[in-house]
Amino acid sequence: MNNNYIEFKKKRELGEILTDVFAFIRTNFKPLFTVLFKTTGVVLVVLLLSIAYYTYASSSIMDPFTLGGNPEIFNSGALIISALIMLISILLFYGLVFGTVLHYIKSYVDNDGVINQTTIVDGVKKDLGSIIGLSILSTIMLVVGLMLCFIPGIYLYVPLSLIYPILIFKKSAVFDCISESFELVKNEWWITFATLLVIGILSYIISMVFSIPAIMYTFFKTFTAASEGTFSDPSSIYDWVFIVLNTIASVLQYIIIYLFTAISSAFIYFNLNERKHHTGTLEQIDSLGKSE
Structure with missing residues (x-):
């Protein structure tokens, strides 16, 4: 067993989940990102290029002369x-990151902290279509819920955040994942919501650090243009330096937010599953009986 092994199948309070999420990232950073780059490498490049091109294309909106006299864009x-290309890339990247992280954790749990990269990659390939299908279905449900006076959307977000761990760890069918997620958060909605909220805020704050270079560069260009009296063309601020900084920051933000969300969803799933079904406790009792 890995000396830094973190037990997933046990009950945790909010603080323990937060602590173990950071501990898991710290102790598995290198092997986890090695597998992530293997599974997301091609899509990551496409995402980088699509964000860069979108930033370049949308910068023309800031040019009043382009809007008024030459709307060729x-x-x-x-x-x-x-x-469209950027949205498709984000959807694929989202599915690959969640699939990779959760299959990594599955291999980690099944082998007491030792991972099998081949099994992880094969699992991601097998479940990618289901993950994307669940993403589209859950997004539709959330949009409809948010349109219905906003509160139903918030309520739906909590159980729907657990559909991917249920898919990967329980091998449930797509529609069964949704029904099982509601059953799992029954009587545990508020603590689950609080955990997701705190994780979301922390991951967002961490991800925003990578936006600082782009923000500082924009401020510098704006201040320079204003002091020189050349602010008549706002689109000049969005040059190739800004595009590079903004593209890198955007991709890193996606990675951080998706990574934290995926790992925390696994801890939340095992925590709720243990409270409902005592799976980890029963396995420990069974293993003790076999060792005697």
Whole structure:
């Protein structure tokens, strides 16, 4: 067993979940990101390029002369196409990150802290379609819920955040994942919501650190243009330096937020599953009986 092994199948309070999420990332940083780059490498490159092109295409909106006299950017459909490619890339990247992280944790749990990269990659390939299908289905449900006076959307978000761990760890069918997620959070909605909220705030704050270079560069360019009296063309602020900084910051933000969300969803799933079914406790009792 790995000396730094973290037991997933046990009850945890909010503080313990937060502590163990950071501990898991710290002790598994290198092997986890090695597998992530193997599974997301191609899509990551496409995502980088699509964000860069979208930033470049959308910068023309800031040019009042382009809007008034030469709306070619809209007629050509460049902005729409770049946005579509970026959204597809984000969806694929989201599915790959969640699939990789959760299959990594599954291998970690099944082998007492020792991972099998081949099993992880094969599992991601097998479940990617189901993850994307669940993503689209849950997004539709959330949008409808948010349109119905907003509160139903918040309520739905809590159980729907657990559909991916249920898919990976229990091998449930797509629609069964949704029904089982509601059953899992029954009588545990508020603590689950609080955990997701805190994790979301922390991951967002951490991810925003990577936006500082782009924000500082924009401030510097704006201040320089204003002092020189050359602020008549706002689009000049969004040059190639800003595009590079903004692209890198955006991708790193996606990685951080998706990574924290995926890992925390696994801890929340095992915590609720232990409270409902005592799976880890029963396994420990069974293993003790076999060792005697």
